[in-house]
Amino acid sequence: MDAENPSGFIELDQVEKVFDVRRKTGFMRSERRQVRAVDSISFRVARGEMVGYIGPNGAGKSTTIKMLTGILTPSGGRLRVAGIDPSRERTRLAHRIGVVFGQRTTLWWDLPLRDSYRLMHRMYRIPDARYRENLERCVELLDLGELLDVPVRQLSLGQRMRGDIAAALLHDPEVLYLDEPTIGLDVVSKSKVRGFLRDLNAERGTTVLLTTHDLTDIEQLCKRVMVIDHGRLMYDGALAGLHEVGESERTLVVDLERQLPPIRLESAPSVRTVKVEGPRQWLAFPASESAAPLVARIAADYPLVDLSVREPDIEAVIAKMYESATGM
Numbered sequence: 436m437d438a439e440n441p442s443g444f445i446e447l448d449q450v451e452k453v454f455d456v457r458r459k460t461g462f463m464r465s466e467r468r469q470v471r472a473v474d475s476i477s478f479r480v481a482r483g484e485m486v487g488y489i490g491p492n493g494a495g496k497s498t499t500i501k502m503l504t505g506i507l508t509p510s511g512g513r514l515r516v517a518g519i520d521p522s523r524e525r526t527r528l529a530h531r532i533g534v535v536f537g538q539r540t541t542l543w544w545d546l547p548l549r550d551s552y553r554l555m556h557r558m559y560r561i562p563d564a565r566y567r568e569n570l571e572r573c574v575e576l577l578d579l580g581e582l583l584d585v586p587v588r589q590l591s592l593g594q595r596m597r598g599d600i601a602a603a604l605l606h607d608p609e610v611l612y613l614d615e616p617t618i619g620l621d622v623v624s625k626s627k628v629r630g631f632l633r634d635l636n637a638e639r640g641t642t643v644l645l646t647t648h649d650l651t652d653i654e655q656l657c658k659r660v661m662v663i664d665h666g667r668l669m670y671d672g673a674l675a676g677l678h679e680v681g682e683s684e685r686t687l688v689v690d691l692e693r694q695l696p697p698i699r700l701e702s703a704p705s706v707r708t709v710k711v712e713g714p715r716q717w718l719a720f721p722a723s724e725s726a727a728p729l730v731a732r733i734a735a736d737y738p739l740v741d742l743s744v745r746e747p748d749i750e751a752v753i754a755k756m757y758e759s760a761t762g763m
């Protein structure tokens with residue numbers, strides 16, 4: 436957290452969201468049930484921070500983001516963004532925040548990107564000079580030049596995503612909420628989007644809250660990560676710490692010259708060969724350990740052709756962490 440701004444730019448104090456759900460239990464009969472989607476969550480995000488907000492499906496991430504934008508009103512607790520109570524002053528807040536939902540677009544489907552941007556220019560009453568400057572910058576950095584006159588429905592997913600990110604930034608928001616911004620993108624598009632977000636945060640000091648299932652997004656962008664499960668905050672700290680808490684493993688995929696018995700490294704007891712398929716072997720090792728000495732040892736003792744490191748699946752990290760928290 437920013438020491439000069441201990442109160443935080445985004446502040447949640449014991450925030451709750453309870454949904455009333457009606458479930459049919461028979462003919463003309465239904466049962467009312469309450470779903471506690473967000474359960475007494477407290478955290479602070481300082482201005483300029485870039486924080487990952489992760490958790491399994493149904494954990495309460497989208498509900499939190501919807502409360503932060505003012506779409507949903509909390510059932511309890513206190514929530515402020517830039518000093519504003521989002522659900523009470525949603526329009527005032529809208530001028531200061533940007534939102535990108537990876538699964539949905541905020542752009543007009545049948546309009547070329549350029550026209551969607553013009554509409555936003557008017558909707559947000561962005562001063563002309565500022566609009567032009569922001570648009571130019573986004574077009575250049577997100578490589579949108581050739582796409583401005585293409586209707587949104589004809590864009591690929593990666594192109595559309597870049598278009599959406601630009602749309603969220605035309606009014607210079609101080610905070611950006613990103614919900615799965617790299618979902619379904621190929622490696623090149625992912626890296627373009629990540630690079631852009633990193634620069635935006637560094638150059639403009641934009642505060643970013645990022646929801647993703649891709650651990651690489653977090654690794655490359657966020658020093659801090661918060662994990663939510665069943666509406667509760669399970670972890671708030673550095674990504675490396677999450678690996679330790681979750682006791683997660685990375686996998687080294689090794690291609691040898693020929694099929695050999697499972698690799699055994701006497702000097703590295705924490706490494707296990709988990710699968711052998713012809714000349715290819717999979718070795719699991721603790722995610723908190725560096726892969727470099729392991730790779731050097733294998734290269735010295737075995738006829739190595741190729742190798743790659745696979746990061747732990749974020750869902751698996753969270754699942755393990757949750758198991759250890761509940762002692763299951």
Ligand SMILES: Nc1ncnc2c1ncn2[C@@H]1O[C@H](COP(=O)(O)OP(=O)(O)OP(=O)(O)O)[C@@H](O)[C@H]1O
Binds near residue numbers: 492499
């Ligand atoms: N409008 C609603 N009415 C009733 N229940 C809801 C509503 N919105 C969300 N929920 C429930 O609240 C819980 C949290 O949902 P939420 O969408 O916030 O999870 P999430 O972490 O964003 O999940 P995902 O990764 O699948 O998007 C779930 O049990 C969900 O079914």
